[in-house]
Amino acid sequence: MKRAYKYTILTVLLAVMFSLGIMEGMNFILRARERFLLAEKGNAQEEMPIQEWEGREVNLDFGDTKTHDLTMEQAEDAVKRWNGKIAMKVHKPAEGQISMEEAIQVGEGWIAEMGLEDWGLAEERRSVCATLGVSVRAGEEEGEVPLEPYYSFWTVELNSKSLRALLYVNAVAGRVWNANVYLYEVPMEESRAVEKLRKFVELTGMKGVEGDGVALERDMMEYERRMVYLGGSLDIAGSRMCAGLTWISNMATPYTEHGEKGLKELRIGLWLDFL
Secondary structure, X not given: OHHHHHHHHHHHHHHHHHHHHHHHHHHHHHHHHHHHXXXXXXXXXXXXXXXXXXXXXXXXXXXXXXXXXXXXXXXXXXXXXXXXXXXXXXXXXXXOOOOHHXXXXXXXXXXXXXXXXXXXXXXXXXXXXXXXXXXXXXXXXXXXXOEOXXXXXXXXXXXXXXXXXXXXXXXXXXXXXXXXXXXXXXXXXXXXXXXXXXXXXXXXXXXXXOOOOOEEEEEEEEOOOEEEEEEEEEEEOOOOEEEXXXXXXEEEEOOOOOOOOXXXXXXXXXXXXXX
C-alpha cells in the first residue's frame, strides 16, 4: 500500500514537471516567434520615458500619415541631439509619434518624391525594415528624465535589386532628415546633384536660403576603380542649420554580388547639420 502511494506521488510529480516543461517550451517558441516577426518587419520593443506630444496635426503628401509641426528651435534641438548621439535606444512609439507602418510609408513616398522610384522600389522590392530609437548622449542615464518625443527617429531601410536606402525619419515631424542611398546601374548625371539637394531640403519641411545657390566641390579619385566625388551644402533659412550632400560615383566597381566586374554604383548622402 505504501509502495503504491509512493508511486502515485512520484507519478504526480513527474506529470507536473512534464507540464511545466511543456509550458516553458511553448513560451520559448512564442518568444522566438515574436523576435522573428520584429526582425522581419522592424523593431519597436522597449518602453521609454517619452513625453506625449501636444501640437497641431497636419497631413503629409505621403498618404494619410498624421504628423505634427515642429518649431525651428525644436527641429534644431532634435538634429543636434541625434547627430551627437553615442548610441540609440530602441523603444515603442509614444503618443504623437508615427507608427512603423507610417514610417515605412513616409520612406517609400520620399523615394518617389526624390525621383528614385523608377530605378528601385517600384521595380522589385526585396525587403523593408524599420526601427524606432531615441538618441543617447554621453553621461546621460537612461530614464533620468522624460525625453521629448521629437528626439526619436525611425530608421527605415528599403532594399531592391537596384536600390538600397537607409532613411532617418523624425518620429513627430514624419519627415526624412538624413538619408544614405545606394543606386546600382543607374544612369544619373552629376548635374542633378544640386537638384537632389534642393529637393531634400524641400521634403524636410524647411526652406533653403536663396542667393548664391549651392557651391559644389568636385574631385576625381583613382584607386582600383574610377571614383568621382561631389560635396556641397545649402543653408537653411531662419536657422543655424544647413543641408549637406555627398555624391560619389563609382564608374566601375571590381565585383557585383554575382562576382562579375563592371557594376556602376552611385552613393548619395543627404543630411541636416549645423553651420
